[in-house]
Amino acid sequence: MDLARFSQVSEVEWRVEPVGGMRVPAVIFADAGLIREMDDKVLEQLTNVATLPGIVEAAYAMPDAHWGYGFPIGGVAAFDADEGGVVSAGGVGFDISCGVRTLHTGLTAAEVEPRKQRLADHLFAHVPAGVGSTGQLRLNANEMDAMLRGGARWAVERGYGSAADLERIEEHGCMSGAEPGEVSEHAKRRQRDEIGTLGSGNHYLELQEIAEIYDSQAADRLRLRVGEVVVSIHCGSRGLGHQIGTEFLRQMVVAAPGFGIELPDRELACAPIKSPLGQAYLGAMRAAINCALANRQVITHLAREVFADVFPGTHLGLIYDVSHNTCKLEPHTVDGRTRQLYVHRKGATRAFGPRHPTLPADLRDVGQPVLIGGSMGTASYILVGTEAGRTRAFSSACHGAGRAMSRHQATRQWRGRALVDELASQGVLIRSPSLRGVAEEAPGAYKDVSAVVDAADRAGLARKVAKLKPLVCIKG
């Protein structure tokens, strides 16, 4: 994008004042290099978001922003229900509550190294990944509804983890306000045997070595030490979330004129929060959040089973679990007034600062962990929310590297087999049911995650704590 289109607020904050139908400014947090690489569509989509009714303060984009559906991926926008605010299915996305959780293993990379191959093979065999894969659980109608209401709590109650896990998950593992009755039979049908599956695309289970610490105090509190190995799981609400996104987007497209909403882009389809359709979507979306939390919890259990077999006596304790594609009701102070706002984060992470009441007691002085997934073969990061972040983008940070190249281009540039061999020579073992899938997800097809994380840190959205480098990646 052309930098001349913005007024520069700081080295990492760029702004476009409202023009035309925009109700609020559009703001991008990124350095000049990242902005230059961004597609023009990011600003076009962000200015479209700024036209939506009831939007508060500004339409924001994170440093990893790229062209999405309606909202850019990496987009953040908050709406006030009392001022005609809307909820947008496109503002949440198809993969509702797609997110990351990271677990301690208590093992060092040196201890893991001799059994790395075995771990990789065992994890690949035990954690269902890829197109058409099914989990061990088959949910009947009652269990489906219980899962959609209970989230990770439902999974823990059935033996997939412990109560301690729930303390380290956003919403304590269970999103309130879920309405399984608003979830269609089609969506439930799609999910019947998909609990405990990774999915495909950019979803993964990765073993990572803590390579560098930037903030020793926060790292101590999160028990992160250089040389130790963690497990990160990136996946979402699977077919159920995709189907809810599809169905509500369509309903909102059809209903928009009736609400008097003029859509600059069909993907921005939305409904007033206070309307029956808005409420139905929120109930279904919250059920999908619970589906994602349950899914990551069951996968955690499967990973623990593998570690118990390969390294008897290890305990995989949860560091934290964050979601990326959500709309959540949160209190935020705007112009000195605290308001209840519906914050859409699409491809963005919540990043509450220290002392936020929803944080687990033992992390309250540190801030909320922000887990940034890299791409296969490149670094991932752990950050924490900051005090300054309270006044920036409603306590939000980036979520990953963000794609820099189309899948089509990636498959022309790389071959899956060659990539797997090259990464193996660098000590990174890839296991995937699809070599073309590996090529499409080549690390080179993504933005430089380190530049993205540095920009988020410099913008005060979140503070860098640790860098992780991959050892084993199970790709969907």
Next chain:
Amino acid sequence: MRPHWQHFPHGADIGVRGIGPTLAAAFEQAALAMTAVVTDPAGVVPREAVDVQCEAPDNEMLLVDWLNALVLEMAARHMLFARFEVNLEGHRLHGTAWGETVDPARHQPAVEIKGATYTELRVREDESDRWLAQCVVDV
């Protein structure tokens, strides 16, 4: 003209495009392009038929509905489809897809499709006897 399909690039996902002498043929080809996002359609055996029906206010939404009906059937039945037949009555569609259960070893499916979207959505008659139907699918 001979019906055919194409992919077109999108930043994060992929565009599917069907081209044919009739609207129905373009819809059939767009579905084939969608299969090709996942796997090589030539490797999918059309041994089992699945019927889908949909209805929409216009041709563009009908394309998205058709592709999404197939996404649902692919996901819920764990199937891949290789052959399609579309019959249209106004904006009402009756379609049949033939395919088989996913075999990861044989099909090497690259990615699953989350949904067809309204992005880059176009359905139109370009010239006489040349219909085009396209949109981006989220993967």
